[in-house]
Amino acid sequence: MISIFRKIRQKLLSQNRVTQYLVYALGEILLVTIGILIALQINSWNQQRIESNEELEILEGLKNEFENNLEELNFSITINQKVTEASVQLTHLIRSNALENDPELLDDLLVRIGTFNSFDAQTGVSSEIVNSGKLTLLKNDALRTQIVNWLTLLVDQEEDILFRSDNYTMNLMPFLMKRFPLANGDLTKKLPFDRKNYLKNYQEKSPFKFKLSEQEYLEFENQIWHHKHNNDYVSINELNLKDFLNTTLKMIKEELIKKKETR
Known part of the structure; x- marks a missing residue:
């Protein structure tokens, strides 16, 4: 193609047809310019297609990650709410001076207040797109x-x-271990995350009885309240996270629908 253009230019120059040569030269420049613009546009379309596919993959990954997180968060919320319920029930026993009336219930409640959960979020996809700079691929600000x-x-x-x-380990547990036969809780203990029943429990009660003086009832109530108070913060945070996850998941799904409709 280039040799053809060269021959045409040489022929026009040899015939001293300068005006036609200039017109031809301008046309050739215009043709080359149009070719470059077309090539750039094709390259831009290809780049947009690549980025669009990457965005779709990211959205799908985020959707799966956030759905898994929501499932685990709901599990954690349920467990920690039971800790709060057990703390309230135990406080009622303390205030009504009824700790000795139902020792099995007391043993069970002492286990339940310690069976709290820590939500461990999956962040592989979200962390990767932030750290790698791929966050800009998401079109939704x-x-x-x-x-x-x-x-x-x-x-x-x-x-x-x-x-x-830390509070449970350093404050509440030392208080309980000096005053209650905590091993009795093992008779009915069922860890919520032991989904395949791997746990092996004690089969016999402890020969020891709980020892709590009248002066220690107030401290016992305060210890349980403080644990409930700390657990309340975690529970409220989890409920706020749940709202946040639901909102974000809705946004992700809406973006996925838009992407698939335009493909």
């Missing part, structure tokens, strides 16, 4: 903000989870 906020919320939640665990 609000959704991009949600993904960044999601990772921040998880960091904030971790502080309350650690505070609850």
Whole structure:
């Protein structure tokens, strides 16, 4: 093709047809320019198609990740709400001076207040797209903000989870271990995350009885209240996370519908 253009130019110059040569040269330049623009447009379309496919993959990955997180979060919410219920029931026994009336219930409640859960979110997809810079592939500005906020919320939640665990381990447990035969709780203990029943429990009661003086009832109530108080923070955080997950999932699904409709 280039040799043909060269021959045409040489022929026009040899015939001293300058005007026609200039017109031809301009036409050739225009033709080349149009070719470049077409090539650039094709390249742009290809790039857009690649980015669109990447965005679709990211949306699908986020959808799966957030759906799994929502399932695990609901599981955690249920467990931690039971901890609150057990704390309230135990406080009622303390205030009514009825701890000795139902020792089996007392043993069970002491186990239940310690069977709390820590929601461990999956963040593989969301962290990867933020750290790799692929977040810009998401066309929805609000959704991009949600993904960044999601990772921040998880960091904030971790502080309350650690505070609850530390208080239970360093304050409540030492108090209970000096005053109650906690091993009795093993007779009825069922861990919610032991889904395949791997747990092996004690079969006989402890020969020891609980020892709690009248002066210690107030401290016992305060210890249970403080544990409930810490667990309340975790539970409220989880309920807020649930709202956030539901909102984000709705946005992701709407974006997926739009993407699939335009393909």
